[in-house]
Amino acid sequence: MNLENKIEELFSCTTGQYGDEYFQAFDEFKAALNEGQIRAAEPSATGWKVNTWVKKGILLGFRIGKIVPMPDRPSQTAATAEESQFRDKHTYPLKQIPVEQNVRVVPGGSSIRDGCYIGKGVVCMPPMYVNVGAYVDDGTLIDSHALVGSCAQIGKRVHLSAAAQIGGVLEPVGALPVIIEDDVLVGGNCGVYEGTVVGQGAVLGAGTVLTGSTPVYDLVRDAVYRRDGEQPLTIPAGAVVVPGARAVTRGRGKEWGLSLYTPVIIKYRDEKTDQAVRLEELLR
Ligand SMILES: CC(C)(COP(=O)(O)OP(=O)(O)OC[C@H]1O[C@@H](n2cnc3c(N)ncnc32)[C@H](O)[C@@H]1OP(=O)(O)O)[C@@H](O)C(=O)NCCC(=O)NCCS
Numbered sequence: 001m002n003l004e005n006k007i008e009e010l011f012s013c014t015t016g017q018y019g020d021e022y023f024q025a026f027d028e029f030k031a032a033l034n035e036g037q038i039r040a041a042e043p044s045a046t047g048w049k050v051n052t053w054v055k056k057g058i059l060l061g062f063r064i065g066k067i068v069p070m071p072d073r074p075s076q077t078a079a080t081a082e083e084s085q086f087r088d089k090h091t092y093p094l095k096q097i098p099v100e101q102n103v104r105v106v107p108g109g110s111s112i113r114d115g116c117y118i119g120k121g122v123v124c125m126p127p128m129y130v131n132v133g134a135y136v137d138d139g140t141l142i143d144s145h146a147l148v149g150s151c152a153q154i155g156k157r158v159h160l161s162a163a164a165q166i167g168g169v170l171e172p173v174g175a176l177p178v179i180i181e182d183d184v185l186v187g188g189n190c191g192v193y194e195g196t197v198v199g200q201g202a203v204l205g206a207g208t209v210l211t212g213s214t215p216v217y218d219l220v221r222d223a224v225y226r227r228d229g230e231q232p233l234t235i236p237a238g239a240v241v242v243p244g245a246r247a248v249t250r251g252r253g254k255e256w257g258l259s260l261y262t263p264v265i266i267k268y269r270d271e272k273t274d275q276a277v278r279l280e281e282l283l284r
Contacts, residue, residue: 003028003038004053011056018064026064026091029057033133034095036117040133040151041177048153048179048197048232055151055173058115058133065089092132116148119156131168137182155182155200159277167193176232185277194227197234201269203277204235205242208263216241218265238269 001009006025032038033054040054070086070093095114097103103118108126112118116130119138124130128142133151136142140158148154149168160166164186169177176195180186184198187206192198194212210216212233216225227233235241244264248254267273 003032007053007057007060011053011060022060022064023091026057026061030061030091030115033058033115034117036119036135039117039135039153041153041179048176050174050176052173055133055170058150058170059173061091061115061132062089065091070094095130133168133170133177143188149178151177152180153177154180155184157183159185161186161188161190161206163189165191165193167191169195179232181237195232197232199235199237199239201238202235203240203269203273205240207243208241209243209261210235210241210263214263216263216265217244217246220265220268236265236268239265240267240269240273241265 003025007029010022010025038054039051041048041050066089067087068090069084070088071084093114095112095116095118097118101118101120103122103124105112105124106126110124110126110128112124112130113132115132116134118130118136119140121139122136123141125142125144127144128146130136130142130148131150134148134154136148136154137156139156140154140160142148142160143162143164145163146160147165148160149166150170151168152166154160154166158180166178166180169175178192178195179197180192181198181200183201185203186192187204187208189207190204191209193210196210196212198204210233212227214233216233216235218225218239225233225235241263244262245259246262248258248260
């Protein structure tokens with residue numbers, strides 16, 4: 001039986017008794033996640049497609065895991081781990097990243113959970129957190145206080161700026177996780193949640209927040225983008241989005257002169273934008 005069918009079978013069985021076959025299948029599954037061979041979502045001819053079985057496998061890991069003291073360093077012994085305050089499911093320890101990957105995890109309060117993919121040359125500035133099921137492709141920078149939530153898919157050469165929050169989407173298993181495509185800049189203090197897709201090369205200006213319920217106004221193409229049924233909110237490639245406001249036009253909101261936060265596409269990326277977001281290569 002292939003891994004997908006095995007995971008589906010084990011996930012559907014809810015006896016509460018977990019024999020060796022569960023842990024063997026989960027170990028194989030988690031190794032494939034760590035290697036980036038399987039992903040919670042992947043590009044297809046018609047856009048991004050969710051791999052429901054992969055999300056089920058991740059949930060299975062939580063179901064079968066026992067809460068144990070967690071070492072915060074691989075070298076820590078069981079005895080010293082016992083004294084630490086860290087506790088988590090034994091199925092999700094810290095991820096081990098081979099030195100050959102050229103990944104930098106700068107010391108200082110960061111954590112990368114097992115069962116996620118970290119590509120070559122990724123730089124992780126402390127403190128930051130990458131959750132299970134996430135996929136972070138080559139050359140991406142994860143700056144301080146940034147979160148890569150469960151199953152989020154981050155492309156190549158993405159810059160997740162300080163305090164950028166990429167929300168996790170684990171349940172429901174059919175829901176698309178957040179997707180940040182190649183060469184995107186997510187500015188400081190941004191939040192991207194609920195399966196939003198940010199197209200290649202887009203720029204989210206500092207403080208932009210995108211959720212499944214947020215309409216995005218495109219001043220250049222005279223269009224409004226929203227989530228539509230199964231179709232996620234999608235930011236077009238190269239769009240430059242900044243935080244804006246729109247007037248409330250009815251009821252008390254109008255009377256009180258209120259406005260609501262709304263992201264606005266003010267332009268599409270040009271040379272000036274490239275200059276504004278260029279990374280300092282020497283730091284790499
Ligand atoms: C979006 C950003 C990259 C600017 O892009 P740009 O292409 O240089 O933008 P421009 O200067 O050409 O501005 C175009 C218009 O948008 C407005 N604008 C630009 N950035 C804006 C912002 N963040 N919020 C509101 N309006 C903004 C400008 O005032 C200008 O309007 P105008 O034509 O009416 O004067 C920049 O504002 C930004 O947010 N950078 C990210 C900073 C950051 O988080 N760095 C991370 C470090 S860890």
